[in-house]
Amino acid sequence: MTVKIRTLRHLSKEGILGIWENRLMSLASIGTIVLCLIILGVSFTLASNVDYILSQIESNVGITAYIDDSVKEDEITTLKTKLEAIPNVSGVTYVSKDDAFLTFTDDSNLENIMKQFEKDNPLPASFEITMVDLEEQERVIESLEQYDELEISYFQAEAPMLVQLNDSIRYISMIIIISLILVGIILMSNTIKLTVYIRRREINIMKYIGATDWFIRAPFIIEGISIGLIGGIIPIFALWGAYSWVLKVVNSRFTVMIESIKLQSTADILSAFTPMSLIIGVGIGAIGSIISIRKHLKV
Amino acid sequence: MTVKIRTLRHLSKEGILGIWENRLMSLASIGTIVLCLIILGVSFTLASNVDYILSQIESNVGITAYIDDSVKEDEITTLKTKLEAIPNVSGVTYVSKDDAFLTFTDDSNLENIMKQFEKDNPLPASFEITMVDLEEQERVIESLEQYDELEISYFQAEAPMLVQLNDSIRYISMIIIISLILVGIILMSNTIKLTVYIRRREINIMKYIGATDWFIRAPFIIEGISIGLIGGIIPIFALWGAYSWVLKVVNSRFTVMIESIKLQSTADILSAFTPMSLIIGVGIGAIGSIISIRKHLKV
Amino acid sequence: MISLQNVSKTYPNGTRAMKNVSLNIKKGDFVFVVGSSGSGKSTLIKMLLKEEDPTSGKIIVNNKDITKLKRKQVPYLRREIGTVFQDFRLLPNKTVYDNVAFAMQVVEANPKEIRRAVPVTLGLVGIAKKFKCYPHQLSGGEQQRVALARAIVNDSPILIADEPTGNLDPETAWEIMKLLQDINKRGVTVVMATHEKEIVDTLRKRVIEIDNGVVIRDSCEGGYDCED
Amino acid sequence: MISLQNVSKTYPNGTRAMKNVSLNIKKGDFVFVVGSSGSGKSTLIKMLLKEEDPTSGKIIVNNKDITKLKRKQVPYLRREIGTVFQDFRLLPNKTVYDNVAFAMQVVEANPKEIRRAVPVTLGLVGIAKKFKCYPHQLSGGEQQRVALARAIVNDSPILIADEPTGNLDPETAWEIMKLLQDINKRGVTVVMATHEKEIVDTLRKRVIEIDNGVVIRDSCEGGYDCED
């Protein structure tokens, strides 16, 4: 495979020219790659947002530790520091008796009833404890139970459920994304197979004239890579535009509802999708042309 | 276009044979149609389930009308009948004072506090009112406000929010489904174009021998329809299998969580998807071949 | 039967392949079209089949001005003319038998008639043994003979042959020429473009010589060269 | 230079195209291969290029047994042999110039050399004016001459031509034959399959006659027919 520089230059030129000479097929290949990658991009965006939202919800599901009224104000800071030191605890927020009363009267439809207690607040102060990993909730609770002055309240059922749901959704989106990549590869190798099939006579003739396999293959591979590159770049811009628009719409219309839940930023999505799109596009373009040309070289 | 029966028979035979003679291209076309329709099927299933779930949630969002303690037990039935007669009301459920107390003590972490009230229940009885169309909530409330013995409580913000969310999701899934159909058509017409491009020499030769357009076209159309039919049938079975499996998994794992929310049955999904898949498959097969052959007939 | 009136043809790339040509061919004629390579013989034939349209002038075949023919009518013109193309134009995925049968199916012939006529015609051109082969399994001369079989199987009133013996050895070529003469005797008009000096010189039929797009000779009972 | 030893070829469909053929061609020879249509001339040529492999026997080209050649080595065999194929095999989306230049690019020739040699060779075969045309814009004979230009442009030590004059008028054919003789005089071994009785009879070179896959005659200074 010793090739002269000028031969390389010539073969690259042939490859790039090939895209134009076979406009119909190039368009078909680029179109297929673009469409598959766009579908992939949309699925990826959906999946990674679902994941992101779930992890936000997860981090909001916490443990409430009601503090016995006997604990004095100045002991609370020490207690808080101790709790913060427990492994897997990501945050501890103190909610005073007054805060609790305000929240409660605010929240409930029972204002009238609660008014009776305005003088003698029956609600306890509490710590809101959030965790790094929801699956480790059990251990945190064991640690908390060592403090007699705390009464612990948490969502026994919901936590594992949420973990399970989150796992399932991750699992399902993985399946969908992998199937999409496979679908893309199949569609694209079909298109490339057809392209090469159309040009098999041309390939045969080159072989009969005495061209080596690499001499014939190189322009096809360069053509495949260029097509893959073009087909990989377009979806990035498409996703960029579309996602920015969706974010704008969502932010302008649903701010009230999803105050605490955020969608991923355009930058986050693009920084993950750009290399994915380029690598898959170029990879499939190159591999597709190598594989599909092979059979016709044997003459 | 007067053709003899035996010519028709001959052309059909040619069409069916063509599928086998052009195995590679037939497989490519069938594969493309199948993959696009499967993606379409998955999107359709997701969208229609989201829609279904949202409409279930919508029908669960209701108005609570607290009944003044002065209303006697026997007046309640009359009142209930009156409320049920209000347009757009789909259901009225009576919640007695005792029921309310039980639910409240059950729900809340404040058992201790509520124990004080065990004798003298401060909670009012109420009607839970559900609506046919959440967007018409305003009118129902206006009607309810005419009853002085009722104090009305409802989610002012959430109802329009939910309606808006539901509309947006319907809108987005419509966009996704339509784009997918377009993607499918583009991919398939690409494939068919390539198929015809490969056989353009053959088509030209037939024309030069004196074959009429219909004589050349008919086998291609029959081939296209058959390919579309095969490509339309496979996704139905694929979706059938996949959806049954998903339903089984979901039902076995998430029963606790989604007690009140159901997914659509396999029968519902299939009865909508089957005609969709067949019509789109056959339609694209036929139209695709007619369109892409046209240009090569002009010799 | 066939008449060209002031026909000129310029290809899109500027090549002037036919310059103001007028000629008449009567029913039952046997005409050789000769001329050096690239002189315009194939262009003439392509215009008779409406594969190419003349840039100017009128072409009349069977009393119809084919330059004015509607798209729908073109197949019926081509059915009047059996043609051997210079590049054969056999259908690559049909066998020899099916290639010839196809020409009859196109005109919606009776299947019984097809089953009778195809083997007979394949026998006439000496290719009957190979009826099951596909074109790529045939030698150059064999493909040429299949193309000829396809051109004559429908008994069209006109037979146009572009170099029907270019890939044949002299002996086979002479058999083919005898066949064409037989067909001509049955009243079929035959137009044959050829380079075979020996054949033209021996048969002494009408010769039209084209040079650089112009008819430079049109002689009854002529030879390949002017001097003959 | 070229040597066949007991070579037989049976195609997958059962056709026995070559039966136990042995022959020797020395460096600098000029050999006509003649025989009726379908006798096996193209099969012989295809085996020399390793386009088809013999079913049994040995073929030696340039002192190498090409039946044992590795896949990687095949291109280098083919570069030793300039070939005019019976069906031309021009690249449809390259111009005349590029088709001929391609043969030089394949052997990684110097671009300067390519720019010099291609126009000269196109001139030799008389097709220089059409260098910008694509194959479908050429007449049959013009395509054949482009194929010949491509075969000789690399000055390969062997030239194989399958019917290089089948689509040419006698005058042009003679010019081509003079060209082939000149090339032969420069030491190139020329093997030419042909049907042109007149050319074979006039030139009196070595003639190998094949009939039905068997060499029935191998005479120096022979004619097209046995009797000559």
Ligand SMILES: Nc1ncnc2c1ncn2[C@@H]1O[C@H](COP(=O)(O)OP(=O)(O)OP(=O)(O)O)[C@@H](O)[C@H]1O
């Ligand atoms: N499609 C085309 N576009 C441009 N030029 C063409 C086209 N077809 C033919 N020509 C040119 O028109 C001229 C006449 O070509 P034609 O095929 O009629 O020649 P011919 O007499 O049949 O030659 P041959 O004996 O070599 O077959 C030639 O110069 C050729 O290059």
Ligand SMILES: Nc1ncnc2c1ncn2[C@@H]1O[C@H](COP(=O)(O)OP(=O)(O)OP(=O)(O)O)[C@@H](O)[C@H]1O
């Ligand atoms: N690929 C193939 N498969 C099967 N049979 C073939 C194949 N190629 C050629 N043949 C057969 O082999 C025999 C010899 O063919 P070949 O092409 O060598 O003949 P030829 O001498 O070149 O004839 P022509 O002068 O007509 O070109 C013929 O009977 C032909 O039908």
Ligand SMILES: [Mg+2]
């Ligand atoms: Mg011609």
Ligand SMILES: [Mg+2]
């Ligand atoms: Mg041959």
